[in-house]
Amino acid sequence: MRLPIVHHPDYDAKTVADDHRFPMRKYALVAGLLREAGHDFILPGYASADELQLAHDEAYVTAILTQTLDAKAARKIGFEITPAIARRSSASVAGTILAARHALEQGAAVNLAGGSHHAGPEGGAGFCVFNDVGVAGKLLLDERSVQRVAVIDCDVHQGDGTALIFRYDPRVFTASLHCEQNWPRDKPPSDLDIGLPKEAGDAAYLSALEDLVDAALGTSPDIVFYNAGVDPHEEDRLGLLSLSDDGLKARDTYVARACRSAGVPVCGVLGGGYARDALAVARRHTFLVEAFGTPD
Template identity: 70%
Template sequence: MALPIVHHPDYDAESVPDSHRFPMRKYSLLADLLRERGETFAVPAHAPESWLHLAHDPAYVTAVLTSSVDAKAARKIGFEMTPAIAARTRASVGGTCLAARLAVEHGAAVNLAGGSHHASYEGGAGFCVFNDVAVAARVMLEDGLCRKVAVIDCDVHHGDGTASIFAVDNHVFTASLHCEDNWPRTKPPSDLDVGLPKGATDSDYLQALDSFLKGAFGRSAPDLVFYNAGVDPHQKDRLGLLSLSDEGLRERDRRVAEACVGQGVPVVGVLGGGYEKDASAVARRHSFMVDALAAATAPQGRTAFSSPH
């Protein structure tokens, strides 16, 4: 079977203008790019409120769903809390939960959103409203579909919300490979943290990645992986501070995909960050993760699609 891909039209919240630092159109642009290649999508349901309570303060969840988040909290998140944003984030969480179930069934799956790793139990931050991976991990564990989860976070920013949510949860191993000099300034410890210096290049990054993956799998022995494939380590990213090329990102995604498949562990790919002004360039880079998982899980003798360099 082809790699399962999850998408919901609500991922692209029209209330966020193109002038915003967060390139919201990347979600619809990525979906269009994949449709042009003949891909079809599984459509998730919006996450029910009870699922959101598995990782977030119920009072905060209610405030988001009723568009009553106070102004200070909304500024910390970076979005005005509108009904469209609430619908978008519930769809994104539902998408990661569906992708997790599909990954367990098929070996891998992708949500064409997600990776909102700055959202903590108390509330959102850094363009992250609800922590979709945290919710999905808790749903999968509660439903008995896995026993040990690893979160492999390669977004350029430290996965602080995820680390704090699972700080005392032995069922979830959190690992973050990020730019140490970047936001957030306060980084609660993950189970495994590797911080790279500002300006790190492809070779620096990939060398660190190999050790990072070895450590993550060696210390966690997961039966489900969530892979945050943020493309903000790219050299043109406005918020990244690292210097990876397109080729470096492709190779990163290939190594992560092959490491998970080689260990026989189902993997859920989520998009994470990407902040270049050109939303179409960001969308194209996000497709690298889709290509890598498709190639790594393709049946022997069948060639998965790979985008041109």
């Protein structure tokens, strides 16, 4: 059975310039690479305001959807809030919701966007507008499609927004493996945080990953949301860790096999990646699809 892969052309917001610190073109590039490899995509719609408000303040959601967010809040996010950014952010959330539903049916699925883990209940930050995993997790729980959720966040930055969204929800276990000296400065606690020192490489990272995944799967979740950010890579401008391509591949393969072995459906999302070469970032994001689409 083919791996369900969700993609929307609006994931690449054209109002963000090629030389922006956030490599927006990576979304079109990763889709192009996978299309060339023979993959097909499932098209999501756009998340509704009611869905977005499951994880975010109503006034904030309205300000994004109507492009009326104040300049200070927009600077905290890092994007001018244009119609293209509003569409991109809403489609990304819808994509994670759709991928999660396919994961529950087929065991695994990937959204070729998402992982916007710095967006919290009161607003966005760090290039994250809406927290797609936060919304999707809340929605599945509220409609009783699942009873327990685990978040395995391997983006190089701690998942502060996700931690805040699920802070008081005993149905959700949040786990973050990140660089401790990296942004954000204030790190509201996840249920499990493993912060690695700068320049940690493949061996230390993969050892810590085993502990993180074991803890998350030990909570007997009905679904795992896996943030497969490629910013721990040694060439990443914002990462501060030193993983190789092989290290990233081993990470994604370990998570895929562990979830498959435990019989837990997993929804993969892309997360961050900030190397200067957007095509190189896109190629690293394909490792997630390779790992989830390859049987043991």
